[in-house]
Each structure stands twice: as structure tokens, then as C-alpha cells.
Amino acid sequence: MRLKSLLAAALIVVASSSAALAQSDCTKLVPPSPWGPNDQTGATNRVTAGVTKAAAAEIQEGKVVPMSYPLADGVPLFGTRFTKTILTATSLAPGASFGENQLTYMEDTWLSQSHVGTHLDGLGHIGRKDCYFNQIAMGKYINQNSITKLGLEHLKSFATRGVLIDAVKVYQAAGKLKSNSACTKPCLDKGTVITRADLEAGLKLYNVTLREGDIVIIHTGWGNLFEQYPKQNALFNSGEPGIGKDVANWLASQKIVAVGADTWAVEVIPGEDPKEAFIVHNILITDHGIHIIENVRTDLMADEAARTNRATFFFNMTVPRAVGLTGNFVGIDGIR
Amino acid sequence: MAGAAAVVLLAAAGAGAQERRYTVAFANLTEEPTVTLEGTGFTGRDLRESFALAARRLPVEMVFYDNERNNRRAVANAEAAVARRVDLYIQYHADAAANSIVADRLRAAGIRILAVNYPVADAPLYTADNLEAGRIAGDALGRFAARTWRGQAVEGVLVGSLTANGDRVSERARGVEEGLRRHRPGVRITALDTHGNPAQVGALLGKFLAARPAVKLLVGAMDDATALAVKNALEAAGRAADAAIVSHGLDHSVHGGVNDRKEIDPANRGSIVIGSVAFYLDRYGYEILPLALRMLRGEPVPPRTVTAHRLVTAANVFLEYPPSDMN
Numbered sequence: 010m011r012l013k014s015l016l017a018a019a020l021i022v023v024a025s026s027s028a029a030l031a032q033s034d035c036t037k038l039v040p041p042s043p044w045g046p047n048d049q050t051g052a053t054n055r056v057t058a059g060v061t062k063a064a065a066a067e068i069q070e071g072k073v074v075p076m077s078y079p080l081a082d083g084v085p086l087f088g089t090r091f092t093k094t095i096l097t098a099t100s101l102a103p104g105a106s107f108g109e110n111q112l113t114y115m116e117d118t119w120l121s122q123s124h125v126g127t128h129l130d131g132l133g134h135i136g137r138k139d140c141y142f143n144q145i146a147m148g149k150y151i152n153q154n155s156i157t158k159l160g161l162e163h164l165k166s167f168a169t170r171g172v173l174i175d176a177v178k179v180y181q182a183a184g185k186l187k188s189n190s191a192c193t194k195p196c197l198d199k200g201t202v203i204t205r206a207d208l209e210a211g212l213k214l215y216n217v218t219l220r221e222g223d224i225v226i227i228h229t230g231w232g233n234l235f236e237q238y239p240k241q242n243a244l245f246n247s248g249e250p251g252i253g254k255d256v257a258n259w260l261a262s263q264k265i266v267a268v269g270a271d272t273w274a275v276e277v278i279p280g281e282d283p284k285e286a287f288i289v290h291n292i293l294i295t296d297h298g299i300h301i302i303e304n305v306r307t308d309l310m311a312d313e314a315a316r317t318n319r320a321t322f323f324f325n326m327t328v329p330r331a332v333g334l335t336g337n338f339v340g341i342d343g344i345r
Numbered sequence: 346m347a348g349a350a351a352v353v354l355l356a357a358a359g360a361g362a363q364e365r366r367y368t369v370a371f372a373n374l375t376e377e378p379t380v381t382l383e384g385t386g387f388t389g390r391d392l393r394e395s396f397a398l399a400a401r402r403l404p405v406e407m408v409f410y411d412n413e414r415n416n417r418r419a420v421a422n423a424e425a426a427v428a429r430r431v432d433l434y435i436q437y438h439a440d441a442a443a444n445s446i447v448a449d450r451l452r453a454a455g456i457r458i459l460a461v462n463y464p465v466a467d468a469p470l471y472t473a474d475n476l477e478a479g480r481i482a483g484d485a486l487g488r489f490a491a492r493t494w495r496g497q498a499v500e501g502v503l504v505g506s507l508t509a510n511g512d513r514v515s516e517r518a519r520g521v522e523e524g525l526r527r528h529r530p531g532v533r534i535t536a537l538d539t540h541g542n543p544a545q546v547g548a549l550l551g552k553f554l555a556a557r558p559a560v561k562l563l564v565g566a567m568d569d570a571t572a573l574a575v576k577n578a579l580e581a582a583g584r585a586a587d588a589a590i591v592s593h594g595l596d597h598s599v600h601g602g603v604n605d606r607k608e609i610d611p612a613n614r615g616s617i618v619i620g621s622v623a624f625y626l627d628r629y630g631y632e633i634l635p636l637a638l639r640m641l642r643g644e645p646v647p648p649r650t651v652t653a654h655r656l657v658t659a660a661n662v663f664l665e666y667p668p669s670d671m672n
Contacts, residue, residue, distance in 0.1 A: 087670040088604030202401050246670065253402070278669050281402050283628055286667030 032148065035140035040296055042143035049158055051132050051142055051298025052266045053165035060222035064170040067323040068344050074313050074322065076226070076306050076341035077127035078235060084126055085235055085242040085273065092121040123337045129267075129328055130301040133159035133335040135290040142298045155333025162332045169222050169266055171324035171343055174211035175311045176203050176250070177230045183210070188230070191241050194308065196230025199248030202277045203227065205259045208252075215320035221264040224324045227252070228307035232271025235304060251277035257292040261299060268293065269302030269341075302326075302339070310343050319345075365404060367432040367641050369634065371396050372410040372422045372447075374437045374462075380414075383462065383473055384506060384514040386569050386596030387626035392437070396630035403634055412436075416443035423447040427454040433637050436468075437461035457640050459633065467648070469640065471633050474651040475513045478622045479520020479565070482591040485656050486521070486563040487528025489589045489619055494561045501525050501534035502553065504575055505567025506541040514567050517593055521565035532563075539571060546574035547581065554582045566592035569599040572618050573608060585617055595623040595657050595665075602668035609662050620658035623665060 042048040078084065080092055100106055100113040107113070124130070132142040133156040139148040141159055150158040177195050180186035189198045197203070208227075212219065219225070234245035249272040252260070257276070260268055268275060276289030293299040314320040322343035329337055374382060376389040393409055400407045408431055410422035419438045426434050427450055434451050436458060438444055448466035451458050458468035483501075490499050503518045522534055537553060539545040554562075562584075566572035572592030579585045592599070599621055601607040608618050625632070632652070639646050657665050 200398060200401070248669075274669075279398055280669075283398075283631060284665070284667070286663075287669070287671070 033138040033140050033146065035144040035146050038137045038140040039142070039144045042298060044298075046143070048143050048298075049132065049145075049160075049163040050165055052264075052300060053167065055222040055264060055266050056166050056169045057222070060170075061166065061168045064168065064222075064323050067170055067321050070345050072313075072345045073325075074310050074343040074345065076310060076343050077339065078232075078304055078306050080121075080126035080338055081238075083239040083242075085238055085245045086122075086125055087246060090122045090125055092119070092125050094119050121338070123331075123334055124303075126338045127304045127306065127341060128302070128338045129161075129326070129336050130290070130294055130303065131159065131161050131164070131334060131336045132294060132298055132300075135287065135294045137291055137295050140295075142295055156335060157333060160331070160333040160335075161328060161337060162330045164328060167224065167266065167324060167326045167328065169224055169324055170220070171224045171226055171310075171322045172212070172217055172219060173215075173226050173228060173307065173310050173314050173320040173322070173343075174208055175214065175228045175314060175320070176207055176211060177228055177311070178214060178315070179207050179210045182214070189234075189244070191237075191244050192230055192233045193237070194230060194233050196233055197250035199231070199250060200277065200279055201229075201250035202253045202281060203229070203251060203256060204253070205256050208256060208259075215314060215318065217320055219263045219265065223263070223265050224267045224269065224302075225260060225263075225265050226302075226305055226307055226310070227268070227270040227275070228311040229271055230308070232304065232307060235271070235273075246273065248278045249274060251275055252289055253277050253281045254288055254292060257289040261293065261297040265299060267300035267302055269305040269307075271305055271307040273303050275301045275303060302341070305341060313343075313345065317345075366406060367404060367638070368406045368408060368429070369400075369433045369435065369637055369641075370408040370410060370422075370426045370429075370431040371435045371630075372412050372419065372426070372437060374412055374439065375414045376411045377413070381596075382626060383624065384475075384509060384517065384568055385594030385624050385626060386598050387594065387624070391627040392629050394630075395627050396435075396634065399628075399630035399634045403638060405634060405638070412438045414439070416440050419443045420446050420450065423450045427451065427456065430454075431456060433457045433459060433641055435459045435461060435633060435637060436465045437463070438465075439463050459637050459640065461629065461633065469636065469646045469648055469650070471629070471636060471650045472652070473513075473624055473626075474654060475516035476520040476523075477651070478593055478624065478654040479517040479522075480524040481520075481622045481654055481656050482517075482565050482593060483521040483524020484527060485524075485591045485619055485622075486565060486589060487525050490561070490563055491528055493589070497561050498559065499529060499532060499561045499563060500557065501529075501532050502550075502562050502564045503534060503536045503567070504546060504550070504564060505539055505571045507536055507538040507567065509541060517567055518565070521591075525563060525565070543570045543574040546571060547578045550575060550578040551582060554579070554584050560587070562588040564588055564590040566590055568592060569594045569596050569621055572621065573598065576608070576616075576618055579617065588617055590618045591656070592618065592621040593624065595621040595625075597627075600657070600662050600666055602670035604670050605668075609657065609659055611659050611663055614659040616659065620656045623655050623657045625652055625654075 095118040098115045229250045234241040325342045412419040444465040460470045537549040600609045
């Protein structure tokens with residue numbers, strides 16, 4: 010009798026544990042992936058050989074334009090986020106070199122959160138309750154160290170066409186630019202909602218039509234505050250110009266792979282609805298598997314586009330195949 | 346109608362649909378940085394910013410005026426708005442006589458009026474509901490006592506600027522009493538009036554606590570600054586375990602982002618500050634501008650719309666006020 014009670018109690022514990030892991034019906038909260046029920050790759054499925062080959066046509070001069078910021082102590086971060094490197098250089102000590110050839114070496118220990126500096130938001134970064142991209146109930150796929158579904162290792166290439174949209178130019182042309190006085194170059198101020206009309210005007214400015222598999226990069230000028238680190242860190246983090254819900258849905262309908270900006274969240278902060286949290290992240294990442302790339306250095310490409318009247322480029326971004334990571338800092342070059 | 350002469354612009358927002366844009370004026374009670382409004386910790390700047398933010402996605406151009414809590418200024422602002430031919434005027438001013446003159450001026454010019462917290466003739470009114478907010482706080486305290494201190498001696502305490510004119514804090518206090526007595530009909534309730542100075546809390550409460558060494562206290566704080574002062578006083582007296590506090594306002598002194606570590610925070614669920622009844626003055630724009638738009642489109646609006654006050658605790662603070670400093 011006592012054994013039966015114990016077994017019953019154990020069953021209750023097991024049942025309640027399972028319930029705790031899967032709290033939501035994800036089919037009601039998140040749409041399915043267009044690439045099937047087992048898909049963990051999302052929008053990089055769009056980067057086919059044909060897409061990459063077409064993007065390669067953007068390389069006309071071989072000019073490489075840096076599009077990532079240096080990752081250093083002191084760049085704008087939130088709270089306890091940090092980047093810290095520790096150098097191992099023991100073999101440089103007298104008598105510590107190796108062999109007759111006196112080999113010495115150095116290496117680093119890099120302590121950092123993954124979502125710092127210029128970085129990619131992976132599909133495991135943002136969900137709705139415990140439901141993530143492709144209706145995956147992530148509560149069942151996390152351990153102490155990492156996620157066991159939707160990690161960066163599932164992503165395909167980002168070797169595609171980049172399209173720069175210069176929102177600063179659009180606002181200047183429309184006579185509605187209200188720059189923040191702390192920006193040393195023109196910038197959209199925090200809280201500015203970049204609309205679909207703005208993006209379309211930006212595309213028209215350089216006669217570009219979005220095509221499936223593109224990566225859209227928006228120049229707001231706000232990244233100028235990042236460049237002034239640490240002086241303007243508090244202001245940089247206090248808000249930002251960016252896209253809202255309408256634009257997120259429109260970009261999703263354009264079947265792009267990623268959207269990036271020279272801001273820390275790509276989306277407008279304060280948001281359009283004060284009761285919603287990072288809703289653009291939900292729309293793009295959770296609902297559509299479209300990546301967000303934050304703190305992209307856009308000013309150099311904006312200058313290049315203005316100089317050459319061409320806003321497209323080959324998007325060259327390195328993403329480590331880091332198993333179980335929700336995102337990572339990246340290096341980006343725009344090649345022309 | 347003069348309002349019809351307002352500038353019509355093409356809407357650049359949304360999907361590119363052409364839509365009439367309206368010019369809406371908001372005449373704030375005061376924008377003096379240190380002055381807080383409605384017996385809460387919010388300032389006029391919080392209100393103004395909420396209108397500016399809410400207007401971003403609406404077919405509205407905002408024009409801002411500062412009434413400076415000055416009747417002459419309030420009338421002058423209304424006259425400036427008439428000269429500017431705004432479509433609608435949102436008036437936030439406490440003086441009934443000045444509001445009456447403002448109403449006359451605007452009506453003569455055919456400009457519609459929406460009143461905030463204080464009536465302006467028979468214009469639709471958007472207002473805080475202090476009595477209901479107090480009831481929510483009292484109810485929360487009563488529920489806490491029923492859960493935690495069943496069968497123990499319990500008293501209620503009202504602390505804050507209880508006799509302040511114009512802020513209707515006395516209604517708030519009455520609401521707390523009503524809410525508390527729903528659960529404990531005979532409970533003794535004492536009022537400790539700080540006369541607007543939270544620094545008085547220590548002295549007032551110290552005496553009170555000393556006289557009640559074995560009583561559990563349900564504290565209805567009239568505002569958040571007072572709630573924090575009460576908490577400090579209780580801790581200093583070694584009586585924090587004997588009290589629960591609910592305050593009013595939910596201003597930025599008691600809640601914030603993930604990294605702010607404020608009193609009402611999901612990571613601080615053991616606080617004796619159970620929660621604060623939200624007044625949402627920093628969201629007035631989001632509540633009021635849709636009413637204004639309905640009026641401008643000729644749709645009916647209720648004569649009185651009240652804030653949907655809600656008790657915000659460690660359990661729901663990030664739902665009500667999502668942080669943007671993810672970490």
C-alpha cells in the first residue's frame with residue numbers, strides 16, 4: 010500500500026514537472042515555419058546558391074567597407090553585460106620560449122555575453138512565453154549551459170545582397186530630421202518611428218527594389234553615439250530610432266533574411282505601445298525566423314552609397330558555428 | 346468652423362493611406378521640473394512626453410502649452426491656441442473659474458475641448474479615479490492580511506499628504522478604508538498626515554509603532570515616495586516583519602528596468618511593499634489622444650472616462666511596464 014502511494018506521488022511529480030516544461034500551446038502563439046516542422050534554420054534557408062551568385066554581382070570594385078564596431082571595454086552595454094579579455098603571454102618571459110626556434114605564443118581568454126557590440130540575434134534569442142520560432146516549446150530544449158534547439162549551428166550562410174537604407178537622408182529630404190544634439194553627425198532622435206513610407210523612400214532614393222534573400226541595413230545615425238563611447242553610452246542606451254510593427258510585418262512579407270541597424274535593438278524605443286516589449290523582435294525572429302543584427306556600423310556604407318549613388322553590396326558576415334548559442338558578436342564587411 | 350481651417354497634411358505614416366491630420370493642443374498643468382502631479386511622483390514632463398510619444402502613430406500634430414498653475418497663463422494659452430486654430434484643446438488646469446473662461450474662448454472659436462482631471466464646462470473629462478484606486482489598495486491590504494495574518498491583531502494606517510488641496514488624496518484615503526473594511530469591517534484605521542513631507546514619516550510612524558508593539562500593520566501609503574519612507578522607518582524600528590504596504594502612483598521611484606533594482610521588481614518578491622496602484626500619468630497621452638481623435642471624427646465619447654487603475658506588484662510589474670534594458 011505504501012509502495013503504491015509512493016509510486017502515485019512519483020507519478021504526480023513527474024506529471025507536474027512535464028507540465029512545467031511545456032506551459033503553452035505553441036501552435037496558438039507562434040506560426041509554423043514555411044520550411045517545415047523540423048526547421049531550425051529560418052530565413053537563411055533563403056540564401057540559396059542562386060541568391061549568393063546574384064549577390065556576387067555586387068562586387069564590382071573589390072572595395073571592402075567595414076560594417077562592425079570595435080568590440081572593446083567601454084562600449085555601450087546594459088547592466089552587468091561586459092566584454093573582457095585576458096591575455097596569456099607566459100612564453101614571452103625570459104627562458105620560456107619553445108625549442109631551438111625559440112617559438113613563443115600568445116592567446117586570449119574572452120569573457121563576454123554574446124549579445125554585445127555588433128551582433129546577430131539568433132532564433133533562440135526571442136520568444137513568446139516559452140514558444141520560439143517554428144512553434145518550438147523551448148522550455149524542453151534548454152540546459153544550464155545552452156539551448157539544444159535553434160542554436161547558431163543550424164544557420165546557413167549570410168552570403169547575400171545587402172541593401173542600405175539611409176533613413177537620415179530620407180528624413181533630410183523630407184525636411185523632418187530632428188537630430189539629437191549629442192550626435193556629431195545628423196541622426197534620427199530616439200523614439201522616431203521609421204515607417205514603411207520612409208523605407209520605400211529610402212529604396213527609391215537609390216532605385217533599389219528588395220528581393221527575396223536580401224539583408225536590409227538601416228542607417229539612422231544613432232550609431233554615432235556608440236562611436237563616442239563611453240561618453241554617450243547612457244544616451245545611446247536610453248532609447249533609439251527604429252522600425253515599428255508595420256515595417257516589421259512589411260519586411261517579413263519581402264522575404265528578407267535579416268534586418269540590421271546602427272542601434273542596439275533595430276526597433277524604435279520607446280516602442281509604439283508602452284505595454285509591448287520589443288514587439289519587432291517577436292515579429293521578425295519568433296514569427297518569421299528573420300534575424301536582427303544590432304549595432305551595425307552603417308555610416309561608412311551610407312557615405313559610400315551617397316558617393317556612388319549605389320546602396321547595394323555583397324554582405325559578408327562571419328557567424329561562428331557556436332553550438333547552442335542564442336546569438337553572437339559578428340564581423341561584417343560590405344563588399345562592392 | 347475655425348477648426349476646419351486647420352492644416353491638412355498627407356499622412357506619411359502607415360501604409361501610405363491619405364488621412365486628415367489634426368492639430369491638437371495640450372495645455373499642461375505645470376511643467377516645472379520639481380512639481381509632482383495628482384499626489385503622485387509624476388511630473389508635467391512625464392505627461393507631455395506621453396502625448397509626444399502617443400502622437401507618433403496618430404494623425405495628430407501636437408502643440409504644447411504650459412499653464413504654469415497660473416490662471417492668466419491658462420487663459421493666454423487658450424487664446425494662443427485660438428489664434429493658431431487648433432482642432433482640439435486638451436485642458437489640464439485645476440482652477441474652475443479659469444477653466445470656465447478657457448471654455449468660453451475656445452467655444453467661441455469652435456474649438457473642441459477635452460478636460461483632464463478637472464472639469465472644463467461640460468467638455469468630456471478624462472480623470473484619475475482616486476476613490477477606486479484607494480479601494481484597490483485597501484482590498485490588496487485586506488487580502489494580504491487574510492492570507493498572512495489570520496487571527497492576529499491587525500490595524501490599518503493611512504500615511505501621506507492626506508489633507509492636500511486639489512490632489513483629491515483624501516478620496517484615495519477613503520477608498521483605502523473602504524477596501525480594507527471589506528475584509529476587516531471593524532479594523533481600526535489611523536491617519537498619519539505628512540502634509541506633503543515624506544521626511545515626516547519617521548517621526549510620525551516611530552511614535553505610532555512604539556505604542557503598538559504587538560500589532561500587525563496594513564499601511565496604505567498615498568504615494569510611492571511615502572511608501573519607501575514608511576518602509577525605511579519600519580526597518581529602522583525593527584518592525585518590517587510586522588507590516589505590509591500598498592502605495593499609489595507607480596512612479597519611477599518604485600519601478601524600473603531589469604538593472605534598476607527598484608522596490609517593485611520581479612527579483613524582489615519578498616518586499617513588504619506589496620505593490621502600488623498605478624495611476625499611469627506617464628501614459629495619459631496614449632489614453633487621451635484616442636478620445637480626442639474620436640471627438641474630432643464626430644464619434645461619441647463618454648462624458649467621463651476614468652483611468653483603469655490596477656495594482657502592480659513584483660508579479661506583474663514587467664507586464665505592465667516592460668523594461669527595455671534586457672539583461
